[in-house]
Amino acid sequence: MNQDRKKRPSLEDVAEAAGVSRATVARALSGKGYVDKQKREVIENAAKQLGYRTSAIARALRTQRSRSIGVLVADITNPIFPQIVKGIDDVLSAEGHIIFLCNTDENTAKQFKLASSLIDRNVDGLILVSQNLESEGFRNLLAGGPPCIYVNRRPLEGEYDYVGSDNEQAIEFLVEHLVGLGHRQIGFIAGSANSSTARERREFYHRALERRGITMEDNFVFQGDYTIEGGRRAFVEMMQRGPALTAVMASNDFSALGFIDAAQAFGLTVPGDISVTGFDDTAGVNSFMKYPLPIKGLTTIYQSKREIGIHAANMMLRRLDGSAGTAPQVAIVPTNLRARDTTGEVRLVRKKSAVQRQN
Structure with missing residues (x-):
């Protein structure tokens, strides 16, 4: 000592x-x-x-407030999360709060442990960014804890304070863009099965095609997991199934780039043979590829990540000072289409599947 x-x-x-x-x-x-x-x-x-x-500890005991907020993110290496956290911190720090940032790695056991630790440390609230909400044990933990703001994903039942992008608007933008280029055979790479956002985007994809009188076959949809590898697997699955798709919409940019990577390795051109769209407009996402893709820009959906964080932080402040009332707070943030180099006018020629030949 x-x-x-x-x-x-x-x-x-x-x-x-x-x-x-x-x-x-x-x-x-x-x-x-x-x-x-x-x-x-x-x-x-x-x-x-x-x-x-x-003493912060003495003050917390006296006031029953620690002036700290726990922020759980699904994967700190994913480029969409730093800007969300930046928006949260900008608002909360200006009001004298600090944040405890925790990375859960999409791991439910780690998620439970970190949330429990934050609650034990008497944080005033939790902001949950893209967390897995399927576990009943985790939901029970949150129910007995401080106020929660859900970002990007929310429980399937009940009403909660929530901030997310306008998924319906975004999918409409993408479908309208592709249909305007002549595409009618449009596939979809879904996101993680346990994500409310993934469910929304898949449902809005169905609705957008139906509104335009476009037939959507079951084998047009591929289960992904928001990863580059998931996008590659979706391409292999598409070639095995054999639908004559001219375009594919992915639930996020990573899935889109994985799909493009596999398509180009097979010998297809993007958008010459198939058009591909992403979602998130993730800056620098191409740097996550093992081999840089020969693409100038991905057609995708822009969402203001920092604005999402700002909404979440302001919701938390209102919840803490009592001005939010009893009704759930909901903020749906508008999106925009970023049409770039991975989409083009439809071409009906498709190369025969090497995957099918190998099998």
Whole structure:
């Protein structure tokens, strides 16, 4: 133990330096109770000269507030999450709150452990960014904890404070874009099965095609998991099934790039042989590929990640100060289409499947 380390100044030290009682110092520094203006200035100067800092733990015990918020993200390496966290932190830090950022790695056991730890540390609230909400144990944990704001994913039952992109608008943009290029055989790479957002995007894909009188076959949909490998598997599955698709919509950019990678390795051109769209407009997503793709830009959906974070943080502040009331707060953030180089006019020529030949 370092015996030379300077002892942290206490309330008693400030009281002695200012020539007042400990109780007077406590009232002056907490802002609770009357203290003469001149005496308050003397106390504040003494505290400053001594380097006195209020104890966050003691303040939390006194006020029942820690002024800290737990933020759980699904995968810190995914480029969409830093901007969401940036928006959250910008708002909360300006109001004197700190955040505890935790990466759950889409692992339910780790997710439960981290959330439990945050609750044990008396955080004032939790912001859950793209978390797996299927576990009953996790839902029960949250039900007994502080206020929660759900971002991108929400429980399938009940009403909750939630922030997410306008998935219906986004899918409409993508389908309208592809149909305008002449595509009618449009496939879809779904997201993770346990994601409410993935379910929404898949359902809106069905509806958008139906509204345009386009037949959607069951073998047009491929189960993905929001990963590059999942996109590659979707391409192999498409070639095995054999539907004559001219375009494929992926639930996120990673799935789209994995699909494109596999298609190009097979010898197809994008968009010459098949058009592909993503979702998220993830900056720098191409750097996640083992081999950089010869693509200038992915046609995708832009969503303001920072704005999503700002909405989530403001929801939390309203929930904490009581101004939110009892009704659920919901913010649906508009999206925009970014039409780039992976979509083009329909071509009806498809190469014969090497995968089928191998099988």
